[in-house]
Structure formats: C-alpha cells, structure tokens
Amino acid sequence: MSEEKSLNFLEEIIEDDLKNGKYKSILTRFPPEPNGYLHIGHAKSICLNFGLSKKYGGKTNLRFDDTNPVTEETEYVDSIKEDVKWLGFEWANELYASDYFEQLYNLAVRLIEKGLAYVDDSSAEEIAKQKGTPTQPGARNEFSNRSIEENLKLFLDMRLGKYRDGEKVLRAKIDMASNNMHLRDPLLYRIKHAHHHRTGDTWCIYPMYDFAHGQSDSIENITHSICTLEFIPHRPLYDWFIEQLGIFPSHQYEFARLNMTYTVMSKRKLLQLVNEGHVKTWDDPRMPAIAAMRRRGYTAEAIREFCDKIGVAKRENLIDLSLLEFCVREHLNKIALRRMVVFDPLKVVITNYTDMTELLKIEDNPEDENTTYREVAFSSGIYIEREDFMEIPPKKFFRLFPGGMVRLKGAYIIKCDEVVKDDAGNITELRCSYIPESKSGSDTSGIHVKGTLHWVSVKHAATAEVRLYDRLFTEENVADAEGDFKNYINPHSLQIVETVYMEPCLHEAKFDERYQFIRKGYFCLDKDSSEEKIVFNRTVGLKDTWAKEAKKS
C-alpha cells in the first residue's frame, strides 16, 4: 500500500480530504460535450478522473455536458462511450446535463426569487459592450432593475417560447465591476429554438455552461470536479452559485491540459482537418483522436501508461511525441508477433540450394518466455530488402555486399557471390551460396556474422498494402507557430507501399493481433482490408540507430 511514488497535487488534496473526514469516499466525473470525438488530451482527463476514483475506492460518472443542442449529436455520444470503454474504464452512471434541465430551471427561478438574476433584453453586442474590459469596469443597464415578479414572468415566457432566439437572456446579478469578467452578470440562460438530441423540442431555453456544469456536479454529489486550467476564472462563479443556492458543495480543481509536439489538440482544428480533406476521417490513423489511434494499432495499455508517465500538474506543457512512441513500443515489444515482410524486394538466388523447400520453425516472440513457433517456407529463391545490399559498402555497414556474408533470420548464412545487372546497370538479382552447416538452431559452421536480414521465399510470399504514417505537422509547437496551422501540415504524413511481400501466415492476420515486421516496425491490420487486398498500418517504427548512423556521413 505504501508506495514510495510521490503524489500529484490532486492525490494530495484527496488524501487530505479522506483523512480529515471531509468525505468518506470520492466521486469524480468525466464531462465531455458530445460535439466531437475524443482525443489523446481527453485520455489524460479520463485516466485522471477514473484513475483517482479507482485508486481511492470511489466512483466516476460519465456525464455528457449537452447544453448546446445546435452542436451536439447522438453519434458523438456513442463514440465517446466506446472510447472510454476501450481505454479500460467503467463509469458508475451514464448521465446527461439535459437530465437536469427541469431542476436547473427551478434553480434559476430560485435565484430570481432571491433577486440574484434578471431577464435582459439587450443584444449580444450590447451586453458585450456593457461588460467593459479586464481593466475597465462594466455598467448595468436598465433591465437589471426589473422586479422579481416581472423577471419571474419573463423567464417563464422565455421557457414557453414567446420569444425568438436572442431576444432575451437570463443573467445572474453579481458585480459588473469585478476584476473577474465571469462575475460581471454572467448569462445563465439563452433562447434556442433547436432540436436537442435527447430532450427533443420540449425546451427552447438552454442553460449556459456555468449554470449547468457546477449544478450538475452538485446534483450528483461530485466531490472533486477536475477540469483544465482555463476554467480557473470560472471557479469563483462556480462557488457563488453553490453558496447562493445552498446546494451540495462540489469543489473544482484545475490541471494543465495535454499538449503534444507535432500535433494539434483543439476539436475545432481537428474538425477542420477532416472537413477540408487534409485527413480522410476522424479515425484517420494520423489523427490524435482515440478512435484513430486505436485504428492505427496503439493499445489502451500504452495510452494509459503514457498518461501515467506525463504526470499531472498546473503548468503548461508540451510533451514529446517520442514519449508516446516509447510507451507504444514498450507494450508492443512484449505482445507483438514477429513476422517477416519485405517492402522493397531484391531477388536472391541461392545457387547451391537446388530445388528444395524447407519449413523452418521460427519463434513468434523472443520476448515471451512461452513463445509459440510458426513454420516459414524457405527455398532457393528469396527476396531481401533492397537497402540491405550495397555494392560498395560504407564502413560499419554489416549487411550484404559482394563477397560478404549475412545470416538470413531463422535460416542459413549466405554469401554473396555475384551481382546481376540489367543493361541499364540496375541490380536485378544477387546470386549467393548458403552454408549448409549454419542452419539456425543447429549451427556448427563456426562462422560469425554481424548482420541478420529478414527475407521471404518468392514462391511462397503473400502480398499486402502497407500504410506508413509520419507526424501530421512539421512544426514542433504547432499552436505557437506563425500564421495558419495548416501551413505546417506534413505533406509526407502518409506513405503507401502498394505491394509488400509477406511470409504466408500473414494471410490469416487478425484484427486483434499486433505484429512486429522484423526490422520494420509494429503493424496491425487496417479495416480497409478486403478479400482482394490486405492492408496494414504501421503503428510505429522500430528505433533505427543505423539510419541515424548512416545520416551522419
């Protein structure tokens, strides 16, 4: 129980609250607005909220903040639920702010009765102007002097649909001179004659965020309402409502949202990428959306580990994308089945192997103590990777070159005897000889080679399409870069290799399986696969110190 690991500031608060008896158990909530797909930034919030309640024996509600009918849709509700589940969390209750519309209306009435809210006929522009600026106080208008009775009547009329959109709003009566702009008589209700995804047409007035979120927390008896930094200035308002209404005192705490290098995280920008065709869909594997990452082959374990590693604090941050990639590799290394796939084939004829075919047993995963084995067909005609051969090798190159020897993974050591070229001087084929005593697992040749290559037998190979992804943006800090963020879209974020040559068992690849194409990276089956064509996504590449070395010279 007594972990040495230090606590983050929220854990400290919670442990304090539990120790002092402020609460017997905690209740948190994850409150998405169903107007878009969840992304990796939400994953941080999900892991935090669900993680805290799990750690301290509490519960977490999933509550949809659905107070703006014009942007919200059931489609998003479904995707959000799927993503949270996939990440491995279970909510105690599935709830909706719209469930509380009647209660919220009554709370608003109570504020009016206390003389703390009034109906304002001003236009949006007028209200904005009357608010002043952060350095200049605002001023009340004549509508703020309406009687309680009149306000009650007008608010009811608003509800009854007697006014058009924008004709009237309900505002709290707080302090037009406050340093905090959110306390300058904030809007509570606005009129929207719009169809709501759950309440249909029963309402034409909808509460604003500030008059829905905190009250929903309170109704549910949320103990710790955890949100991002930009809500700090809302907290005095959050507390004001609780005090004035005398409802359950939920408390709001703020942490810094996740930012990641080479990535944008705002729903607006992500939506723009989809709508303008820079990516194909929300679940395009280049997107930071949870659905996209799932499709790309990221595991929930890896994402949870990532969220754990980045920690929780109150300072703005920009997390290296490479940390996410590290977490993914770390998990995939443990679970991925090893397979051999040649992307850019160079034919090798093993001249002394004649016309035999052998089935070689090769382990599925050397990282797994209980690894299973598969059989891979070996014959005299194989493909190797074109880049694994060089006619004039640079120093430190220990792959194949004329007169050189390498091991074929799981098979034999071969020696390059001859390079065959076409009339244009292109290398078309290598003629090699194999060392019969060097068979993998029973090598008595005594020969030690530095390089091991992956390969596939030409006549046994299956084919597939492979999609290679790179970061979506060329700029590390996209938000801070000058001008339109779309100027920094990486034109090479998707590279398609139409035909790769795979060892035959990949023909039966499964969706829930993860693969490491040896020396190539981690891959998974894409949903675009069909009977005619198998499609693989590269989740993430392997670390490649040779590529780094080669780049130096």
Place this chain on the structure above:
RNA sequence: UGUUGAAUGGUGCAAUGGUCAGCAUACCAGACUUUGAUUCUGGUGACAUUGGUUCGAGUCCAGUUUCAACAACCA
C-alpha cells in the same frame, strides 16, 4: 499596463527547511544480440532573477522578469 495562475536538465514529473537536486524520456558513448530491435552499463545536461529570514532555502518572505488564461447567447 487589471485579475488570476505558473516558473527545476531538450521534454515531462519529483524533492513538503537538512547528505554530491532525483526519476522517466530524449540525446551521446560502450557491452550484448540470429531484429543495427529488445536488454544492460556509463555520460552530457536544470532550481528564471535580485535581495531577505535561517546554523541551513529549489522549498519561507519581498521585489523584478518571463509565460499563460480571462471581455463567445461555446464548453
């Protein structure tokens, strides 16, 4: 020239007045390797700044500087 919040290696997170300021990742070097992967070893590298309190300050106090958020009938 308001209010609020935040300043620790490249990045992120710790150190709760007391040894050479840790951990992870990234980067560099080396070992091992039938994946130039994994694994292992070592290394470079930080308390924004000034003053004060104290035997002792990253931590407490004051000032300065920098960054961020805030004036949507969005959340």
